[in-house]
Amino acid sequence: MVYSYDFRSDTITKPTPEMLNAILVSEVGDDVYQEDPTVNKLESFIAQLTGKESALFMVSSTMSNQVGLRSHLISPPHSVICDDRAHIHRYEAGGLALISQATTYSIKPSNGVYLTAKDIESALIPEGDVHSSPTKVIELENTLGGAILPLSEMEKIKDLSDINGLKIHLDGARLWNVSVATKTPILEYCKYVDSVNLCLSKGLGSPIGAVLAGSREYINKARHYRKLLGGGWRQAGLLAAAAFVAIDTVWPKMEFDHRRAKRLRDGLAEMGISTALPVDTNIVMAKVGDVKLNVSLLGTECAKLGLLIRSVQSDVVRFVIHHQLDDQAIELLLQAFRTTIELQNSKVNTKATVY
Ligand SMILES: Cc1ncc(COP(=O)(O)O)c(C=O)c1O
Incomplete structure (x- = not known):
């Protein structure tokens, strides 16, 4: 058939002729040595786009989320609060338990669409209760099932996170779509999170890859975990070149x-x-x-x-x-x-x- x-x-889109051409003529080097000029350019571009100090090109959004969360989760017992439907909770092969030794506390949004600060507040696990693993990270997903988590709610979640000394990781695999639909720069959404994953191979149509962004110190840590998990790739500039074409031609x-x-x-x-x-x-x-x-x-x-x-x-x-x-x-x-x-x-x- x-x-x-x-x-x-x-995720099923095929690379366009322009992407394939960009791959053919791309300038590459060894990215483990941070010597791939096209990867370096992509990482700088995403850091700027998200308003973060640094960024790291990843094999997939799953790797980006898992490495991203592992880099926040320092000392178990610890846990992550997320939406019950979150990709990290349901579809990442139990990675949080394996890689981060973390529990997820998953919540069903009371409005049926997106998590609110109130939902999260009532589910927070404080330090000091030896029966539970304390919340260290709030994980958000935007979009989730195509629905947008509004900026105003993200701001409230950020306030809650600050009061409780937590980190926020955003699975923004489809944040490109959010930005287009709301006519709001990606940067605005990233103001309210410590780290963000942007996928290149979903609506953007690039063949492979995602990018994690955050503070310089955080991304240095993430680079270490990426290597440990076998994600230290070499002439990855081939893929970064395709990603630039996706950003320039598909995103608009x-x-x-x-x-x-x-x-x-x-x-x-x-x-x-x-x-x-x-x-x-x-x-x-x-x-x-x-x-x-x-x-x-x-x-x-x-x-x-x-x-x-x-x-x-x-x-x-x-x-x-x-x-x-x-x-x-x-x-x-x-x-x-x-x-x-x-x-x-x-x-x-x-x-x-x-x-
Ligand atoms: C919201 C979200 N996050 C992460 C992923 C994982 O992406 P990947 O297939 O690149 O690992 C997906 C995949 O569909 C997703 O929908």
Whole structure:
């Protein structure tokens, strides 16, 4: 089966010809010796973009988050507070327990969308109780499921963190999207955190990589942990060159992804399907359970139209919009939904006549 469009994630994009060309002509050196000029340039650029002293090019966002948290977590027993749906809590292979010897205390946001300072305050574990592991880091994710954690709430969380002497790590894998959607510089969001991970290979479309940013001392520590975990890469400037092309050519067009996500949301709403989270950016969490949709049937109808989706039966299915999906992709997906609903309805009607 040849698929023309892939809605499963924004990680699946292929490098553009411009990226491949940049890789071919990139200037490289040994990054373990910090001698790769393109990596050094990327790290300086991200440090500036985030308003931090220093930055470190990483293999992936998982590595960036795990090394980033390990570099804050000095002396166990210690713990990290995060959203119950956070990537570091659910999808990083239990890395915090293994690498940082840390417990996660995960919270369900009381507003159902994003964590608030109040949610976090009530879950903080203080020093001195020998039964528990004290909170040392608050971990935030922006976006989470495509929904934005507002700047005003981040400011309140920062105040809470300061009062309690904690650090904040931001998994900003999709902070690029937040910045575009809110027309707010990335720097503004980074003011309220000690460290931030920015992914290069999600909506930005670069083939590999993420960048961790923070204070000089913190990044020096992180560089050590990155090496320990086998992330001391050599001529990584190849990838840094592709990342610059992604930042220059894909980021400025990200608004189109957000518009297409909203078009999908609106089209689904016309069929009686709502979303589990606000569609602030490029992710649509479609509540297919609203119409008792048979997701594997939807997967089959999508495949006929050359669309690849996550067709695992569930009440909520995630669709992720990226720069290699166009208007036609969205209309085809809506068409596949309509056909699936019609087929389901006709089966119900057939059964009704039989009985
Ligand atoms: C919010 C978030 N953080 C981190 C990651 C991990 O990214 P990577 O696949 O680069 O390790 C993902 C992956 O989808 C993610 O969605």
